[in-house]
Amino acid sequence: MLPADSPVVLAERVTKWYGPRRAVADVSFAIAPGEIVGLLGPNGSGKSTIFRMLTGYLVQTSGRIEIAGHDVVEDSLGVRRAISYVPEDAPLYDHMRVDEFLHFMAGIKGLHGPKARAAIDEAADRLDLARVMRLTTGKLSRGFRQRVSIAQALLGDPKVLVLDEPTSGLDPHQVIGVRDLIQSLAGRHTVLLASHILPEIEKIASRVMILLDGVLLTSDALKDATQDQTLRLSVDASEEAVHGAAKVVAGVREVVADPEGAGRFLVRAQRRPSLAAELVSALVAAQIPVRELTELRPDLERVFLNLTRRPEAAA
Numbered sequence: 001m002l003p004a005d006s007p008v009v010l011a012e013r014v015t016k017w018y019g020p021r022r023a024v025a026d027v028s029f030a031i032a033p034g035e036i037v038g039l040l041g042p043n044g045s046g047k048s049t050i051f052r053m054l055t056g057y058l059v060q061t062s063g064r065i066e067i068a069g070h071d072v073v074e075d076s077l078g079v080r081r082a083i084s085y086v087p088e089d090a091p092l093y094d095h096m097r098v099d100e101f102l103h104f105m106a107g108i109k110g111l112h113g114p115k116a117r118a119a120i121d122e123a124a125d126r127l128d129l130a131r132v133m134r135l136t137t138g139k140l141s142r143g144f145r146q147r148v149s150i151a152q153a154l155l156g157d158p159k160v161l162v163l164d165e166p167t168s169g170l171d172p173h174q175v176i177g178v179r180d181l182i183q184s185l186a187g188r189h190t191v192l193l194a195s196h197i198l199p200e201i202e203k204i205a206s207r208v209m210i211l212l213d214g215v216l217l218t219s220d221a222l223k224d225a226t227q228d229q230t231l232r233l234s235v236d237a238s239e240e241a242v243h244g245a246a247k248v249v250a251g252v253r254e255v256v257a258d259p260e261g262a263g264r265f266l267v268r269a270q271r272r273p274s275l276a277a278e279l280v281s282a283l284v285a286a287q288i289p290v291r292e293l294t295e296l297r298p299d300l301e302r303v304f305l306n307l308t309r310r311p312e313a314a315a
């Protein structure tokens with residue numbers, strides 16, 4: 001039995017080579033029970049390769065992976081019971097009815113008879129599948145296909161759910177439905193999901209890891225984003241005057257004109273509780289009356305762009 005605070009997913013210095021090509025390079029991270037963690041990275045950055053290694057579909061070239069305390073190489077059965085994977089565009093055997101498909105998948109997971117029935121009823125209830133249970137999976141909308149994929153993943157009540165691009169190809173209503181669903185899974189399950197769409201992952205995940213060319217650039221991009229603070233100022237003054245007044249405040253890194261309107265400026269600074277008050281004092285002392293001062297949300301997009309800027313693009 002694992003101590004309650006042990007990570008439920010642990011990757012230590014994991015590397016994967018496909019022949020001469022290195023897809024994942026020395027990646028380490030830990031995920032605590034009940035977290036919803038997003039793995040964000042451009043196409044080809046290695047997200048699916050990491051997922052396939054965590055779920056035992058692929059063996060890492062080096063490094064160690066444990067799921068709920070089970071080593072993926074030494075105890076693959078223990079790993080398969082603890083983790084479920086929903087690949088992007090999961091195959092559903094289009095000729096089967098939804099109830100038949102869920103029975104079939106329950107059998108693969110070692111659930112039979114009343115146990116299978118109870119697990120299927122519970123998953124169908126959680127995923128709101130009652131009205132499609134007797135339809136063939138080939139006739140389902142993309143949103144329902146995704147729900148059925150997640151339902152099969154929940155059979156056997158795995159500790160960890162791994163979802164590859166769970167909202168890809170869905171319409172906006174379906175996206176919201178799947179997003180709410182994933183949030184409702186947290187707590188009982190630990191969720192790891194991949195996306196290359198930043199606003200999407202930002203809405204679902206409680207922690208965001210960023211991967212580029214197989215290298216994990218940060219395992220907590222939201223924390224990185226909150227180390228800095230951006231204030232939006234509305235004043236009647238030139239950029240030069242605002243810059244002159246703001247730069248005397250400790251921690252201010254830059255002042256730029258806000259593209260959203262004249263007389264508005266963005267002040268980026270190291271996060272400090274007294275920053276806004278000091279900034280207002282400095283502006284007033286420079287005879288610049290402040291009409292409005294608001295703090296912007298942590299800028300994950302900026303962290304992502306800074307971290308994933310390739311050397312040739314930065315030059």
Ligand SMILES: Nc1ncnc2c1ncn2[C@@H]1O[C@H](COP(=O)(O)OP(=O)(O)OP(=O)(O)O)[C@@H](O)[C@H]1O
Nearest residue numbers: 018021023041042043044045046047048049050196
């Ligand atoms: N079976 C394979 N054989 C050889 N190279 C592969 C194989 N699978 C993936 N790769 C390569 O490994 C790298 C990482 O691929 P991977 O599919 O893990 O990335 P990804 O981040 O999931 O991409 P996407 O968002 O497009 O799904 C890519 O350069 C890819 O071309």
